[in-house]
Amino acid sequence: MTTTSGLDAQKRIYATWAKFYDRIYTRLLARAQREAVAAACTGGPEILEIGVGTGLTLPYFPADRSVTGADLSLDMLRVARARVARDRLAHVRGLFVMDACRLAFADASFDMVTAQFMITLVPDPEQALDEMDRVLRPGGEIIVSSRLVADGGLAAPFWKLVSPLARAVGWSSDFKVSRLTDWAAATGRYETVHVGQGYFKVVRLRKLR
Numbered sequence: 001m002t003t004t005s006g007l008d009a010q011k012r013i014y015a016t017w018a019k020f021y022d023r024i025y026t027r028l029l030a031r032a033q034r035e036a037v038a039a040a041c042t043g044g045p046e047i048l049e050i051g052v053g054t055g056l057t058l059p060y061f062p063a064d065r066s067v068t069g070a071d072l073s074l075d076m077l078r079v080a081r082a083r084v085a086r087d088r089l090a091h092v093r094g095l096f097v098m099d100a101c102r103l104a105f106a107d108a109s110f111d112m113v114t115a116q117f118m119i120t121l122v123p124d125p126e127q128a129l130d131e132m133d134r135v136l137r138p139g140g141e142i143i144v145s146s147r148l149v150a151d152g153g154l155a156a157p158f159w160k161l162v163s164p165l166a167r168a169v170g171w172s173s174d175f176k177v178s179r180l181t182d183w184a185a186a187t188g189r190y191e192t193v194h195v196g197q198g199y200f201k202v203v204r205l206r207k208l209r
């Protein structure tokens with residue numbers, strides 16, 4: 001269950017981050033973001049990016065896609081809107097303030113859904129995944145990129161130890177890949193088609209037709 005205070009805390013954290021987010025993260029996240037965008041472009045043209053933030057990924061999409069962005073933080077979205085205007089990103093159809101757990105889109109309205117460096121911050125990630133599932137068409141994919149840890153990794157206890165610190169600055173350190181793949185398996189309607197390697201990982205979950 002996502003609480004209002006949890007959402008307010010995220011908004012406060014990202015109101016601060018919005019001012020210098022791009023300077024810190026543009027290069028750091030680019031590899032995983034580009035990989036996730038390339039995956040999101042393997043399906044139909046209607047793409048939803050949830051937790052789009054300052055829109056770092058938006059220039060990575062080709063002009064023949066139709067990208068809708070949503071984010072909890074108006075401050076982050078203001079930066080994204082300025083980027084869209086400055087770089088004339090005509091493939092961006094709209095940027096909306098929205099909670100990942102309560103999407104104001106119709107059922108099955110997107111070909112692909114992506115969430116980059118966001119799912120680990122949501123208090124109830126399964127609820128957010130349920131919402132992504134609801135708005136995704138059969139045959140499409142949910143593509144998540146984030147700091148994700150493998151189950152039973154040697155460093156797992158360390159990442160768990162520092163997780164409160166990470167959370168306080170709007171980050172996450174100990175979110176397990178299995179939280180995503182278990183959700184997919186439990187639905188009975190998804191297959192995990194890719195789990196990436198490395199510190200930042202891309203996970204692809206395909207909705208069966």
Ligand SMILES: C[S@@+](CC[C@H](N)C(=O)[O-])C[C@H]1O[C@@H](n2cnc3c(N)ncnc32)[C@H](O)[C@@H]1O
Pocket residue numbers: 010014025029033050051052053054055056057070071072073076098099100101115116117118121122170
């Ligand atoms: C680390 S930033 C990532 C931004 C962007 N996806 C990127 O890759 O650069 C996390 C973003 O998730 C957003 N976020 C956090 N919780 C959210 C929620 N429940 N619903 C929608 N967006 C959320 C934050 O406002 C922030 O913009």
